Amino acid sequence: MTTTVARPSTIEADPGGTPLRRAGNWARRAPLLPALIFMIIVTQLPFVGTLVISFMNWNAYYPDERGFAGIDNFVRVLTDVNTRDSIITTIVLTASVVLISLLLGMLIALLLDRTFLGRGVVRTLMITPFLVVPVAAALVWKHALYNPEYGLLNGLLTGIFGGGAIQPDWISTMPLTSVVIALVWQWTPFMMLILLAGLQGKPLDVIEAAQIDGCSNWQIFRHMTFPHLRQYLELGGLLGSIYIVQNFDAVFTITSGGLGTANLPYTIYQTFYNAQDYGRASAAGVVVVIGTILIATFALRTVSSLFKEEAR
Amino acid sequence: MTATAEASRTAAADTASRTRRKRSGAVLGVVAWIVGILFVLPVVWMLLTSFHSENDAATNPPSFFAPLTLDGYANFFGAATGASPWPPLLNSITASVLSTALVLLLAVPAAYALSIKPVKKWTDVLFFFLSTKMLPVVAGLLPVYLIAQGIGMLDNIWLLIVLYTSMNLPIAVWMMRSFLAEVPGEILEAASMDGCNLTRTLRTIVMPIVLPGIAATSLICFIFSWNELLFARVLTATVAQTAPVFLTSFVTSQGLFLAKVCAAAVVVSLPVLIAGFAAQDKLVQGLSLGAIK
Numbered sequence: 001m002t003t004t005v006a007r008p009s010t011i012e013a014d015p016g017g018t019p020l021r022r023a024g025n026w027a028r029r030a031p032l033l034p035a036l037i038f039m040i041i042v043t044q045l046p047f048v049g050t051l052v053i054s055f056m057n058w059n060a061y062y063p064d065e066r067g068f069a070g071i072d073n074f075v076r077v078l079t080d081v082n083t084r085d086s087i088i089t090t091i092v093l094t095a096s097v098v099l100i101s102l103l104l105g106m107l108i109a110l111l112l113d114r115t116f117l118g119r120g121v122v123r124t125l126m127i128t129p130f131l132v133v134p135v136a137a138a139l140v141w142k143h144a145l146y147n148p149e150y151g152l153l154n155g156l157l158t159g160i161f162g163g164g165a166i167q168p169d170w171i172s173t174m175p176l177t178s179v180v181i182a183l184v185w186q187w188t189p190f191m192m193l194i195l196l197a198g199l200q201g202k203p204l205d206v207i208e209a210a211q212i213d214g215c216s217n218w219q220i221f222r223h224m225t226f227p228h229l230r231q232y233l234e235l236g237g238l239l240g241s242i243y244i245v246q247n248f249d250a251v252f253t254i255t256s257g258g259l260g261t262a263n264l265p266y267t268i269y270q271t272f273y274n275a276q277d278y279g280r281a282s283a284a285g286v287v288v289v290i291g292t293i294l295i296a297t298f299a300l301r302t303v304s305s306l307f308k309e310e311a312r
Numbered sequence: 313m314t315a316t317a318e319a320s321r322t323a324a325a326d327t328a329s330r331t332r333r334k335r336s337g338a339v340l341g342v343v344a345w346i347v348g349i350l351f352v353l354p355v356v357w358m359l360l361t362s363f364h365s366e367n368d369a370a371t372n373p374p375s376f377f378a379p380l381t382l383d384g385y386a387n388f389f390g391a392a393t394g395a396s397p398w399p400p401l402l403n404s405i406t407a408s409v410l411s412t413a414l415v416l417l418l419a420v421p422a423a424y425a426l427s428i429k430p431v432k433k434w435t436d437v438l439f440f441f442l443s444t445k446m447l448p449v450v451a452g453l454l455p456v457y458l459i460a461q462g463i464g465m466l467d468n469i470w471l472l473i474v475l476y477t478s479m480n481l482p483i484a485v486w487m488m489r490s491f492l493a494e495v496p497g498e499i500l501e502a503a504s505m506d507g508c509n510l511t512r513t514l515r516t517i518v519m520p521i522v523l524p525g526i527a528a529t530s531l532i533c534f535i536f537s538w539n540e541l542l543f544a545r546v547l548t549a550t551v552a553q554t555a556p557v558f559l560t561s562f563v564t565s566q567g568l569f570l571a572k573v574c575a576a577a578v579v580v581s582l583p584v585l586i587a588g589f590a591a592q593d594k595l596v597q598g599l600s601l602g603a604i605k
Binding site: 025029032044046047050111112117123128129133137141149156167185194196197248252278288289292293 | 337338340341343345347348354355357358361370371372374418419421422425426429430440444446447450451454455456457458474475478481482485535538539541542545546555559560562569573574576577580581588589592595596599
């Protein structure tokens with residue numbers, strides 16, 4: 001191995017370098033290259049493909065009409081009411097699930113960050129929702145819990161209030177809320193785990209001193225625990241957003257994208273899989289990517305600052 | 313908490329606030345239990361329903377104490393329709409295990425080049441990996457479909473293995489980097505100067521730090537691959553169908569199918585539940601991309 005050549009950082013200060021040194025640099029890069037090349041081929045090239053197709057008139061049902069479409073697809077996507085609705089749905093769905101599960105996750109993490117009988121058991125109970133396969137969880141919510149005739153929710157209503165109890169059709173009366181509740185149920189444990197780990201790293205000695213000085217629990221939370229938790233809240237919010245903005249399983253299973261719950265992933269899937277309109281699906285994909293880049297730039301800055309703190 | 317810490321605290325606080333705190337502590341413990349039970353209730357209901365007969369599963373009010381039966385599981389395993397769930401389950405196992413192995417094969421060397429002997433601009437590379445995670449998979453789905461169609465890879469499990477590898481590789485690189493960053497560089501240098509060979513350095517210094525990282529990474533990659541639905545739904549049909557896709561095929565069923573669906577949900581979730589319960593601390597490390605140890 002030639003790695004012995006490139007050792008201390010003094011070499012890096014030297015610009016250009018001899019052939020031997022250049023070989024050393026490549027020896028450093030070598031372990032990285034397979035992963036990097038793999039990622040570029042599998043994740044970046046398809047986006048180039050999406051970009052190309054987005055300017056094409058291409059519907060698999062009409063193969064003869066394939067050709068250059070200019071910006072037609074983008075005009076159609078951006079003026080289409082369905083797309084605009086699905087953009088709004090995506091934002092509402094992601095924001096509400098992330099915020100509610102962060103808040104619940106924090107409250108539950110605070111509850112679990114104390115000693116009480118059976119704490120380990122409660123923690124295990126809390127993790128369970130996250131470990132149910134998402135599509136299985138969505139099926140159970142739809143059929144075993146929300147179902148108006150024999151779901152558990154209405155069953156409990158009958159059990160408690162008798163035969164005359166109201167029997168709401170949960171999914172048709174509040175479709176988006178139903179999806180949000182099922183997702184919050186799955187993601188609260190995720191947030192709770194990250195925040196609990198954060199809480200367990202908080203400075204105990206300082207908090208103990210504050211308690212002795214007569215600070216109220218609220219003061220301790222507001223001025224010590226919460227600032228300490230902030231970076232964990234940011235981490236949880238960021239990672240949660242990455243996953244929930246792409247949610248497909250719950251929307252697909254619980255409402256099949258109906259009743260105003262179609263988010264962007266579902267709409268694109270629909271345009272491509274059912275309508276076979278490749279041009280428009282790609283244009284929608286490009287719009288999503290541009291939107292995501294805008295959000296991701298902001299999000300990456302957050303991670304980047306976290307990362308610098310870690311490095312310190 | 314140690315007894316001395318407890319003692320010093322109680323000595324400082326006056327008796328009244330101590331009893332108040334103790335009482336509120338007990339109340340909060342009960343609240344925690346209630347919340348935990350509420351969260352696990354849907355899973356318990358799923359489990360209970362899976363052991364009920366179809367008729368008992370679809371009653372209102374619910375029949376909590378109906379006799380237990382394995383009919384739901386028998387139906388899921390094809391007693392009624394003859395459609396065996398084993399091919400999809402085996403496909404899921406193949407895709408999850410092989411993609412996880414491939415991820416580790418690519419991620420460990422990459423993480424090495426980003427931590428122990430870092431390349432120039434290694435933070436940029438690290439953020440490139442993370443940024444691929446932010447681009448929605450759905451936006452690249454169509455070209456992947458068309459390419460797979462062109463080279464005859466549709467409905468082939470290897471296509472899913474490659475895609476799941478790309479899906480999990482960024483997470484794995486981040487996690488493995490954060491673990492490898494803990495390997496003490498000076499000790500490695502000293503070992504190589506003392507003529508310690510590479511195998512021995514790896515075994516005695518690197519492995520004890522890296523193996524827990526590999527375990528956490530594998531767990532997360534396995535879970536995410538096992539759960540994936542969108543790619544599997546679009547890119548597979550009958551041959552390479554995975555367990556989540558097989559599950560969605562029950563949605564269209566007519567008549568009573570609740571016990572069967574719950575049994576299916578239990579069977580498909582079981583590997584993830586077992587792995588997750590067995591390695592709860594690894595789960596946290598993985599979910600936070602290694603930021604929390």
